[in-house]
């Protein structure tokens with residue numbers, strides 16, 4: 180186990196190994212959690228490329244997750260060819276795809292499983308039930324003691340790897356944001372800078388493909 184609990188894909192794989200040592204099984208938002216369940220949840224806020232890297236790492240480890248993708252992101256376009264390819268690849272790797280919804284819009288269509296997670300929710304609607312759909316933060320899926328999140332590259336109550344390995348959670352919803360793990364940086368600001376550097380190169384390629392002289 181790495182000592183510093185780095186936010187990188189190597190340590191993410193160690194988290195998955197820890198979960199396996201702890202006896203957890205990978206579960207989804209299609210039924211109420213049961214003892215021994217680990218619900219891997221990813222809110223894809225910023226880019227699909229990072230999500231795909233994480234998805235490949237999970238598949239290599241025999242893990243399956245639910246990726247919540249946005250239809251109203253200012254950062255990526257699910258209707259673009261790379262967007263369509265990303266959904267296809269996530270499915271191919273055995274992951275589930277839910278909607279990372281922007282309140283009040285629930286744009287569920289055939290691309291998604293009937294599961295949503297609100298992006299930057301206000302407390303008034305965060306945990307409210309949504310008719311016919313699983314809301315990842317409704318009480319049956321969310322319990323303070325059975326929930327860990329890497330928000331802004333910070334674990335509020337420490338990295339969960341040791342507790343996973345020891346089987347200390349009855350069940351757990353583990354929310355991680357792929358961009359934080361796919362790019363290296365000691366802080367969220369450094370990680371975002373690394374992401375922007377990579378995106379600049381990708382943009383240059385996209386401009387060339389779009390027949391722009393650069």
Ligand SMILES: [Zn+2]
Pocket residue numbers: 183184185190338339340341
């Ligand atoms: Zn750790």
Ligand SMILES: [Zn+2]
Pocket residue numbers: 222223224279297298299
């Ligand atoms: Zn979000």
